[in-house]
Amino acid sequence: xxxxxxxxxxxxxxxxxxxxxxxxxxxxxxxxxxxxxxxxxxxxxxxxxxxxxxxxxxxxxxxxxxxxxxxxxxxxxxxxxxxxxxxxxxxxxxxxxxxxxxxxxxxxxxxxxxxxxxxxxxxxxxxxxxxxxxxxxxxxxxxxxxxxxxxxxxxxxxxxxxxxxxxxxxxxxxxxxxxxxxx
Amino acid sequence: xxxxxxxxxxxxxxxxxxxxxxxxxxxxxxxxxxxxxxxxxxxxxxxxxxxxxxxxxxxxxxxxxxxxxxxxxxxxxxxxxxxxxxxxxxxxxxxxxxxxxxxxxxxxxxxxxxxxxxxxxxxxxxxxxxxxxxxxxxxxxxxxxxxxxxxxxxxxxxxxxxxxxxxxxxxxxxxxxxxxxxx
Numbered sequence: 001x002x003x004x005x006x007x008x009x010x011x012x013x014x015x016x017x018x019x020x021x022x023x024x025x026x027x028x029x030x031x032x033x034x035x036x037x038x039x040x041x042x043x044x045x046x047x048x049x050x051x052x053x054x055x056x057x058x059x060x061x062x063x064x065x066x067x068x069x070x071x072x073x074x075x076x077x078x079x080x081x082x083x084x085x086x087x088x089x090x091x092x093x094x095x096x097x098x099x100x101x102x103x104x105x106x107x108x109x110x111x112x113x114x115x116x117x118x119x120x121x122x123x124x125x126x127x128x129x130x131x132x133x134x135x136x137x138x139x140x141x142x143x144x145x146x147x148x149x150x151x152x153x154x155x156x157x158x159x160x161x162x163x164x165x166x167x168x169x170x171x172x173x174x175x176x177x178x179x180x181x182x183x
Numbered sequence: 184x185x186x187x188x189x190x191x192x193x194x195x196x197x198x199x200x201x202x203x204x205x206x207x208x209x210x211x212x213x214x215x216x217x218x219x220x221x222x223x224x225x226x227x228x229x230x231x232x233x234x235x236x237x238x239x240x241x242x243x244x245x246x247x248x249x250x251x252x253x254x255x256x257x258x259x260x261x262x263x264x265x266x267x268x269x270x271x272x273x274x275x276x277x278x279x280x281x282x283x284x285x286x287x288x289x290x291x292x293x294x295x296x297x298x299x300x301x302x303x304x305x306x307x308x309x310x311x312x313x314x315x316x317x318x319x320x321x322x323x324x325x326x327x328x329x330x331x332x333x334x335x336x337x338x339x340x341x342x343x344x345x346x347x348x349x350x351x352x353x354x355x356x357x358x359x360x361x362x363x364x365x366x
Contacts, residue, residue, distance in 0.1 A: 084280045088274045095271035
């Protein structure tokens with residue numbers, strides 16, 4: 001499966017009003033702290049890959065968090081941010097970081113954000129507040145390779161429904177934006 | 184923490200009688216399927232490291248299994264098989280294998296064994312039946328670096344209590360023994 005994902009900068013207050021008017025369903029809010037790693041044998045910036053540990057906690061603030069490791073492959077489709085993702089949970093993020101460290105992988109950057117999720121016509125709309133970057137809206141949906149084009153068209157329509165301009169799509173990841181802004 | 188571990192070849196029937204006479208407590212039995220990986224950037228055979236995914240299921244045979252990823256560092260102490268181990272659970276072993284594959288790691292060997300565990304005076308005694316290799320007994324205990332010598336002496340004493348000869352210690356891992364036997 002591929003993740004079809006479009007992202008634009010947007011003030012959240014206006015988008016929440018449109019989501020409400022369109023009958024979107026509020027799904028929940030989470031905080032995510034993503035640590036991205038450099039590999040000892042590949043330049044991920046050059047190969048357009050990523051290895052990430054994500055710590056996610058729900059909005060309740062009870063201190064419970066889950067950890068997942070994710071590999072992201074290179075972009076397979078230029079028109080959206082579509083890439084292969086392979087992901088599974090890990091029981092202890094610190095231990096897993098120790099394993100990566102022992103193998104020669106090292107933390108390269110940390111992206112921290114609050115995500116407010118809505119379901120809208122088969123898509124997930126996410127209102128992201130990213131530390132040091134600001135407010136964004138993402139729309140995404142998983143698709144088999146054969147349906148990537150159709151799912152992307154649907155995402156564009158829904159962005160317009162939300163009063164957003166698909167032409168303002170940002171293809172750079174939050175990680176990339178953070179690295180750009182720190183240069 | 185370090186894992187101090189001694190291993191000898193031994194017929195299990197005689198050892199079970201000694202365990203019973205010594206008042207050892209039966210802890211449980213599990214089946215383990217270990218997949219060891221080659222790294223893309225290091226020769227683990229040369230660096231004396233290992234990266235493993237272990238699938239473990241209990242003896243009940245209800246199909247439930249847990250998966251853990253383990254990094255093993257080089258031997259830090261010649262007299263026993265003491266090495267640093269870093270381990271954490273993973274939710275989905277197949278997905279994690281996919282992550283490793285995407286990063287260039289590849290399965291090198293599989294070790295399958297049944298393990299019958301006993302507690303004996305602070306140590307764990309394990310009766311291992313290893314596919315293609317036969318019956319072994321391991322005695323092990325975790326220790327901080329400062330206590331490795333004392334813990335190893337204790338392990339030697341307990342091996343003798345079990346009627347086994349510490350001089351017959353096998354320092355080669357099951358993986359190494361399997362690779363040797365296939366050469």
